[in-house]
Every structure is written in structure tokens, then in C-alpha cells.
Amino acid sequence: MKPVLTNSEAAKIAEEFWQELSPLKKFPRDIEAAVTMRLPAGILKLPQLTGSTVADWLRGRRLLVTIPIERRPLMGCLVAYRGHGIIFLCGADERDEQRLTIAHEAAHLLHDYLVPRNRAINLFGPSITEVLDGFRPATPSERVEAVLEGVLIGAHVHVLPRTDFGWDSEPAVLASESGADALAMELIAPALCRGALIAKLVAQKKSMEDVCGALAIHFGIPAVAFREFVESRFKKSRPGFLEDALLMLQTGKL
Numbered sequence: 001m002k003p004v005l006t007n008s009e010a011a012k013i014a015e016e017f018w019q020e021l022s023p024l025k026k027f028p029r030d031i032e033a034a035v036t037m038r039l040p041a042g043i044l045k046l047p048q049l050t051g052s053t054v055a056d057w058l059r060g061r062r063l064l065v066t067i068p069i070e071r072r073p074l075m076g077c078l079v080a081y082r083g084h085g086i087i088f089l090c091g092a093d094e095r096d097e098q099r100l101t102i103a104h105e106a107a108h109l110l111h112d113y114l115v116p117r118n119r120a121i122n123l124f125g126p127s128i129t130e131v132l133d134g135f136r137p138a139t140p141s142e143r144v145e146a147v148l149e150g151v152l153i154g155a156h157v158h159v160l161p162r163t164d165f166g167w168d169s170e171p172a173v174l175a176s177e178s179g180a181d182a183l184a185m186e187l188i189a190p191a192l193c194r195g196a197l198i199a200k201l202v203a204q205k206k207s208m209e210d211v212c213g214a215l216a217i218h219f220g221i222p223a224v225a226f227r228e229f230v231e232s233r234f235k236k237s238r239p240g241f242l243e244d245a246l247l248m249l250q251t252g253k254l
Contacts, residue, residue, distance in 0.1 A: 005179030014186035028220020029188050031099055035106050040084045045091035049074045054088050065155045076101035076160040080113045082133050100221040107183035108158045116151040189219040208234045
């Protein structure tokens, strides 16, 4: 099983991604330009995005890649093959939605495809790409589970639906999506910057909705993306047994 991406690992990958891209690091970050400059990937916006529209686009260019036939609208889709990727977006989405989708699919391209692929190439040399791209089987000496485990053979496809499709019932998928979400946030709204701004706004007695709204404007992604990070600052902790008993004594209820 592929290792779960930790927060520290996500921060490291994001830091390396933004190296030499300082002009684009200003918030809200131009993740679209950064991805095309930093990664072997292109970004394509379609008026309507489903598994069928992606498959039709690929088929029209003689790219035979199996795409999940999902009739519901998608926010994004990643197709990675032979060391390169295409990130498909719904062109009708708002810019802040597109920024978050690009970051999410770029996270999958980085962590799920490029990082393990490059690790295998560094160990075995360029000839291993014939195995990774599905042109030949691995030789006995190349079958090293500790290295090839989690390395994708052939094309890699990821779709980002508009609604939850029951990922909670698939632990491996949930872990992959959670890791991509964490890396996506590090790419466009890093934890250190995010936490500092949340603390400042909370100290100003802003409401939870106002904090999320301010974060959305600053980082350029939907306010709902910050709710899980902000909610904990507004949850009132329940008094412990001793504190509760003391309060009751002081109020004469014991």
C-alpha cells in the first residue's frame, strides 16, 4: 500500500515546488501558471467536464486511455502517461474553484505519479520507463517491492467529482484523497500562513463566517475549504469534572 502523505511531507513537497517561482508565490497564488512552468503538465478547460467529454477529447487525438465513465459533472480530471500529465478543468467554474481544483490534481500528479516514478528511475535508470509506461514487464532484478510498490504502471487517471462518492467506505481512496487535499492546501494556502491569519482574525473577535470569508479572499479559494481549520478555534471546550463541581459549589447547586 502506498504510504500516507504526512503534513510535514506535504509541506516539503510544496516548498520544493515553489522554488524558483517567487514571483508567483504572492497570494492568491497563480497555481495555473506555476503548474505549467514547474511540472510536465498542461491544463485544459472544457465547457462541460465529465468522464465522457475527457474520453472523447483523448480519443480525438488518438490517445487510448481508459477513463471512468462518470455521467455526473466533474470539477477536474488528471490523466498522466509517459511522464507527462493533462489536467482537465470545468471552464464554467469560478476562478477560485478552478484554483483549488488545479492544486488538487497537481497534488495527485506530484505525489501519486511523479514522485514514485522518479524514485524508480533514480534507482534503476532510464530503462525502467519501459516498465512504468507498460511497454514490457519488469525483469526479476527490477521486481523490488520496496521500490516499485505504489509506482503506477501505464496511464494514471484521477477524477474529481462534484459530490462525495462514498470515499469513506474505501480506506485506500480516502487516504489518497486526504493526502491530495493536504498537499493542495500547502501549495496555495500553506499551514503556517493560514494559521497566522486565522489567529489574527480570531484575536480581532471576527465570527467564524467572517474568518473563512477573509481567508477565501486572501488565498483565492472557496471559503468552505477553510471551515475545518477554523471550526476548532470556535468550539467551546466542556469543563472538566473538577471545574464543573467547583462551579456548582460556587453557585450553590451542590
